Amino acid sequence: MSEVRIEHMTKRFKHQAAVGDVSIHVREGEFLTLLGPSGCGKSTTLRMVAGFEAPDEGKVFIGGKDVTNVPARERGVGMVFQSYALFPNLTAHDNVAFGLRMGKLPEAEVKQRVSEMLDTVSLGEHAGKYPSQLSGGMQQRVALARALVRRPSVLLLDEPLSALDAKIRVQLRELIKDLQVRLGTTTIYVTHDQEEALSLSDRVAVMSAGKVVQLGTPAEIYAQPATRFVAGFVGTLNFLPAEIAAGKAVRPEALRLYPGNVPLPPAADELRLAARVIRANLLGTLVRVRLRVGEHELVADTLNTGEGAARWPEGLAVTAGIPAGAVFPVLE
Amino acid sequence: MHRQQRTPALAWVVFAVILLYLLVPIVGTALYSVAVRWDSSLLPQGFTLAHYQALFSDLKAVNAMWRAVVVSVVTVVLLWLIVTPAVVAAHLYLPGMKRVLEIASIVPYAFPPVILAIGLIQLYSKPPLPISGTPTILVLAYGVICLPYMVGAIGNSLQAIDGHTLMEACESLGATRWTAYRLVILPNIAPGLVSSGLLTFAVALGEFVLANMLVGARFETIQIRLVQLMRFNGHVASALVMFYFALVAVASLALLVGTRRYTDTVRGE
Numbered sequence A: 001m002s003e004v005r006i007e008h009m010t011k012r013f014k015h016q017a018a019v020g021d022v023s024i025h026v027r028e029g030e031f032l033t034l035l036g037p038s039g040c041g042k043s044t045t046l047r048m049v050a051g052f053e054a055p056d057e058g059k060v061f062i063g064g065k066d067v068t069n070v071p072a073r074e075r076g077v078g079m080v081f082q083s084y085a086l087f088p089n090l091t092a093h094d095n096v097a098f099g100l101r102m103g104k105l106p107e108a109e110v111k112q113r114v115s116e117m118l119d120t121v122s123l124g125e126h127a128g129k130y131p132s133q134l135s136g137g138m139q140q141r142v143a144l145a146r147a148l149v150r151r152p153s154v155l156l157l158d159e160p161l162s163a164l165d166a167k168i169r170v171q172l173r174e175l176i177k178d179l180q181v182r183l184g185t186t187t188i189y190v191t192h193d194q195e196e197a198l199s200l201s202d203r204v205a206v207m208s209a210g211k212v213v214q215l216g217t218p219a220e221i222y223a224q225p226a227t228r229f230v231a232g233f234v235g236t237l238n239f240l241p242a243e244i245a246a247g248k249a250v251r252p253e254a255l256r257l258y259p260g261n262v263p264l265p266p267a268a269d270e271l272r273l274a275a276r277v278i279r280a281n282l283l284g285t286l287v288r289v290r291l292r293v294g295e296h297e298l299v300a301d302t303l304n305t306g307e308g309a310a311r312w313p314e315g316l317a318v319t320a321g322i323p324a325g326a327v328f329p330v331l332e
Numbered sequence B: 001m002h003r004q005q006r007t008p009a010l011a012w013v014v015f016a017v018i019l020l021y022l023l024v025p026i027v028g029t030a031l032y033s034v035a036v037r038w039d040s041s042l043l044p045q046g047f048t049l050a051h052y053q054a055l056f057s058d059l060k061a062v063n064a065m066w067r068a069v070v071v072s073v074v075t076v077v078l079l080w081l082i083v084t085p086a087v088v089a090a091h092l093y094l095p096g097m098k099r100v101l102e103i104a105s106i107v108p109y110a111f112p113p114v115i116l117a118i119g120l121i122q123l124y125s126k127p128p129l130p131i132s133g134t135p136t137i138l139v140l141a142y143g144v145i146c147l148p149y150m151v152g153a154i155g156n157s158l159q160a161i162d163g164h165t166l167m168e169a170c171e172s173l174g175a176t177r178w179t180a181y182r183l184v185i186l187p188n189i190a191p192g193l194v195s196s197g198l199l200t201f202a203v204a205l206g207e208f209v210l211a212n213m214l215v216g217a218r219f220e221t222i223q224i225r226l227v228q229l230m231r232f233n234g235h236v237a238s239a240l241v242m243f244y245f246a247l248v249a250v251a252s253l254a255l256l257v258g259t260r261r262y263t264d265t266v267r268g269e
Helices: A042-050 A092-102 A107-120 A136-148 A166-183 A194-200 A218-223 A228-233 B009-034 B050-057 B059-093 B097-106 B113-124 B135-145 B147-161 B163-172 B177-206 B209-214 B222-232 B234-268
Strands: A004-013 A016-026 A031-035 A057-062 A077-080 A154-158 A186-191 A203-208 A211-216 A248-250 A256-259 A270-282 A286-293 A296-303 A317-323 B035-037 B045-047
Touching: A004 A042, A016 A042, A016 A057, A016 A211, A031 A042, A031 A194, A042 A057, A042 A077, A042 A154, A042 A186, A077 A136, A077 B163, A092 A107, A092 A136, A107 A136, A136 A166, A166 A194, A186 A194, A194 A218, A203 A218, A203 A228, A211 A218, A211 A228, A256 A296, A270 A296, A286 A317, B009 B035, B009 B050, B009 B234, B050 B059, B050 B234, B059 B097, B059 B135, B059 B147, B059 B163, B059 B177, B059 B222, B059 B234, B097 B147, B113 B135, B113 B209, B135 B147, B135 B177, B135 B209, B147 B163, B147 B177, B163 B177, B177 B234, B209 B222, B222 B234
Parallel strands: A031 A186, A031 A203, A077 A154, A154 A186
Antiparallel strands: A004 A016, A004 A057, A203 A211, A256 A317, A270 A286, A270 A317, A286 A296, B035 B045
């Protein structure tokens, strides 16, 4: 378990900066996520920490030691890949044992640690199976066990859930978080999925075009997105029309909707706009309502009261209330 | 909706025709090799093992078999040693070279053997490399014409396992490159090595034109002896064909078992 410091790291591919002057300090035991669209440099940053790519400029420190020129195999990091990257010729047990055997551990200890680790990821009874005999979710659990069994100083995960079904993805997400909390392993997680980033991380670094555009806790990133890009990438956002509040935005769930036939409650500290429903979609817990306000569109999320989308029929006249406290400024 | 599909009768007919097409020559040859006579009747007249006896007491034929086996095995091993590192290097470190390697390996294959043989003889009859007429040139020529099988098969197996990411996984687990090649890359391309090795072995064992022109009587191989035998006794020639058919079958089996053993050893490590 060690802290990771990335200092002024730059990587160019064919003269184009894939990562430009990125500095991040990942604290000991912290779960940090690099979040961004494809091509933003998040994977390249991770691969430089792993030692698969060498930075053109800058340094990487793991546990206070400069590892910039240390080969991947001596960095003691655990890596989990999007494609699982299990060894097809080895059983689940031998895949997990691989790293321990490289470390020349006595075979008795290898056996014990591997079977403990496989039990931890609930694959004890599949130890003898080959990767091709396991489902995608199971394979990724083996890969996770293989990375963690060596007790790595840092755990690196490169879009580990992207190849999996939605349901498995949520299960495995919980497992990753449980293990990380239990083992206290410093973790860097790469994803383009904001839900994963917000639900897993202690802190999130949002990346765009090779740079970190905002670094903060999930709550901070969500509540006070620093730029329009971050705001648009994390969650859904209403940018308010210039004539109402220029350069300001509000989250859909902050909006309050009052159907036209219901008397309005006494004006709290909120801005009220006359609106018409364009369409309502049931998302489950929430109903997402698209509204037309003059020439603009707003999105409001309301709790599902049991009627689902039917509560907001198309063309319904409503009043949209925007609480003053929920409006925040957003930089371009 | 008719989800339940019945196998159409035509599928069976097509299958049976193909099977017959493949089996009739082999069965015919097998029968001819044990027939006393089979020239003026529909079915063989009496059976005998005398032709096999004649074959194995023909010292020339036995020696020719050994020579052919040695040449074929050496060709396979040589190709494995040369092609495997080249294809692995191209796939893992020089992805742009994959196509180049594939195309380059096909070019010599496109030459008619007669042209290839004449060219080789002219080039290698004089210094610096006067190897014309020796088994060496035969092995090297076979190696060249079998290149595409090897390059293709090894390349496909590397593609299938995503060798690049597996190497990274190995490295992150503390393995050196050599260990990664030995424990992960090699076992996973082993099936490709075996299948292309078998193909090479069979092609080299059954090749006549190059053998006849490059070495001929100086180094009689099984095919050259077969052509000689055919001139005076078709039954013995058939026995020879059956024998080398069995040889290829045994070699296939041995290699398959060998691969499984090898993979098991790696596993158990």
